[in-house]
Amino acid sequence: MQIMIKTEHLSKEYGGKKVVDDLDLQVNLQETFGFLGPNGAGKTTTIRMLTTLTKPTFGRVWINGFDGVKEPTKVKREFGIVQQHLSLNRELSVRENLDLHARLHHIDKAERKERIDELLDYVDLAAYSDHLIDRISGGMKRRVMIARALIHRPKLLILDEPTVGLDAQTRRRIWDLIRRMNSDGTTVFLTTHYIEEAEALCDRVGIIHQGRIISLDSPLELRKRLGMAVVERRRSGDDTEYRYFPDRGSATEYVQSMPSSAESIVMRESNLEDVFVELTGRRVTE
Ligand SMILES: Nc1ncnc2c1ncn2[C@@H]1O[C@H](COP(=O)(O)OP(=O)(O)O)[C@@H](O)[C@H]1O
Numbered sequence: 001m002q003i004m005i006k007t008e009h010l011s012k013e014y015g016g017k018k019v020v021d022d023l024d025l026q027v028n029l030q031e032t033f034g035f036l037g038p039n040g041a042g043k044t045t046t047i048r049m050l051t052t053l054t055k056p057t058f059g060r061v062w063i064n065g066f067d068g069v070k071e072p073t074k075v076k077r078e079f080g081i082v083q084q085h086l087s088l089n090r091e092l093s094v095r096e097n098l099d100l101h102a103r104l105h106h107i108d109k110a111e112r113k114e115r116i117d118e119l120l121d122y123v124d125l126a127a128y129s130d131h132l133i134d135r136i137s138g139g140m141k142r143r144v145m146i147a148r149a150l151i152h153r154p155k156l157l158i159l160d161e162p163t164v165g166l167d168a169q170t171r172r173r174i175w176d177l178i179r180r181m182n183s184d185g186t187t188v189f190l191t192t193h194y195i196e197e198a199e200a201l202c203d204r205v206g207i208i209h210q211g212r213i214i215s216l217d218s219p220l221e222l223r224k225r226l227g228m229a230v231v232e233r234r235r236s237g238d239d240t241e242y243r244y245f246p247d248r249g250s251a252t253e254y255v256q257s258m259p260s261s262a263e264s265i266v267m268r269e270s271n272l273e274d275v276f277v278e279l280t281g282r283r284v285t286e
């Protein structure tokens, strides 16, 4: 299997504090891989090391076989990045923003026009090509950033919290776009603190907590490890007890075996949030 991202003992310290701690990671070609973790977990710092913006304090990183520290120029050709914060030139139009970026990648004029037209179609912004960035919606800005990241046809697309601050409908549109890019052959690495985003998009998810990966697998496997069914038992005036079972059948048996009482009992399928809470003892959004 071809490996697109590999890290070994990747670590970053700031002021003696390990914010990324001994990360061993392997992302395969054409996979959609997600880092799920709360604010401050070390997601952006990891991306900064993957994209050569920050040097690791310790450990190594390879992108498509190129060494992140020794071969940064080669590494930069391999990926496109959509940063967490809007980083477009607000006084320029959509097309001008893309054109500027294409020039930075030394794409010649004829090719630039062709690629920009193609990408504007791809992200469904052809009708807005001459609009100033300041005049378009947040979702459209995000799509411009995605188009910009794809301008040099990278094999790997890295997205740092791609839908933060977007409404539910716009978020789904971005999800569709990410899925389409992935099925068109692009490997996707994304970070998110939205559980449903990791669940909706990722083949595999690494749960990152205080700089460390505490669990890594497909959303389904992560749930299986915990139990596919949950019984929530709300004790009167008290906190809720969660019990996990391999399947609905065993959860049902448990519920039936309980003495009837005034307690409220809910049986449901487990989800990635349960996995996160059980692993870290807290909710992801905290
Ligand atoms: N340049 C920096 N200098 C000092 N501390 C930093 C720097 N960048 C990030 N940190 C700290 O590292 C931790 C992880 O930050 P970050 O990688 O941005 O997390 P996330 O993207 O998961 O929210 C945070 O505690 C943050 O304050």
Ligand SMILES: [Mg+2]
Binding pocket: 043, 044, 045, 084, 160
């Ligand atoms: Mg971040």
